[in-house]
Amino acid sequence: MRIEHLRERSDLGVISAGTLKSLGVGNPWRRCASGGPWQRMYPGVVLLHNGPPTPDQQLTAALLRAGPGAVVTGAEACRRHGLPAGAQEIHLLVPGTARGSGTLVLERASPVPASSDVGGFPVVSAARAVVDACRFMRSADEATALIAAAIQRGRCTPADRQAEARTNRFGTKLVRAVLKELGRAESVAERDARRLSRRIRLTTPHWNATIAGPDGVIIGRPDAWYDAVGLAWEIDSRAFHYGPRDYERTLARNSRYAAAGILVVQTLPTRLRDNPDAVARELKAAHRAAAARPRPPVHIVEVT
Structure with a gap:
């Protein structure tokens, strides 16, 4: 033929x-x-x-090998949902027993979870995909980054992830620990910032609070806000400030802080990770400076 x-x-x-x-x-x-x-x-x-x-051919071959009823989960499903999963294995959930090979992981699931068509492939929910991807990770930072990305990009809610971790408990010790520690943090950097803030015991910060001036105009939404002294702490990643628009937004934000009389500490996530003691000294010094001058007339507002 x-x-x-x-x-x-x-x-x-x-x-x-x-x-x-x-x-x-x-x-x-x-x-x-x-x-x-x-x-x-x-x-x-x-x-x-x-x-x-191609990635589509690789996934097509994996599904053909797995047989009818198989669905895509784990790192490959995360990538299909637009999430940054680095592992290269293809993890499929199947209704019966099957043997994987190489980077193909075939796992029996009863029942097989619901899936939806994503680019022509049967893919589980983002919450299930994230939990299954984290089951193959050994690094808490890697798991935290993936979990935070899923919520930041609106692929799932914290409740969705918690429910999946409770339902699918096999091998989820790491993801459950990360979920517990992450709490309401929105990134690995914010988690590290919360750890550092607890350690140095400054006045209790508000996280991701929206700050407005006396006229009600929004000034900013710092990663951490020390309300008692009017100090903002921003964890600014280079990855999000290389573009001209991002740079312009950062300059505009800092100008609003300055005009409102708000002191701001800017920290790179890599420095927070690699040199937390230096960051702690800078944050303490800024907090003392903020406390030594009149507190600016700004306040936290609820944004609906």
Whole structure:
């Protein structure tokens, strides 16, 4: 049979060895040998070219290997939801027993969780994907970054993640610990900032509070706000300030702080992580300076 006809029967160039044999290809594996025109993706699954597979072809081959009813979870599902999961394994949940190979993880689930069509693939909810991805992590910082990204980008709520961690408890010790420590923090940097603030025991800060002037005009939303002395603490990542618009917004924010008489401490997340003692000294000094001058007439406002 002509290769064009085989491709028509395939899905993105991915096809089962059984289908190939039914189409008259007697020994498809011979064409998958070194230097051949095809390649073996998984046992029983062939890609009809010998170049690097695309992510969609890799996932198509994994689902074909897993069989009917399989759904995508873990790091691959996170990426499909637009979340920054770095692990390369493809983790599928299947209704029956199946054997994975290499970076393909096949896990029996009863029942298989609900999925939705994401780019043509059956993908579990972002909350389930995040919890399953964290089960394969060893770093609390890596898990915290993924969990925080999911909530920041509106892919799931804290309640969704907590519910998934309670329901799917196998291997979730790390994610449950991270969820407990993260609390209402919005990033790894904010978690580190909360730790440091507790350690140095300054006046209790408000986190991500919205600050307004006496006329009610919004001034800013600092990462931490020491209301008793009118001190703002901003954890400013270079990654979010390289663009001209981001830089302009940061300058405008700092100008509003200055005009309102608010002292502000700016800290890079890397410095907070690598040199917390120096950051603590700077924060304490700024707090003393803020306390030594009249508190500016600003206040916290509720934003609905």
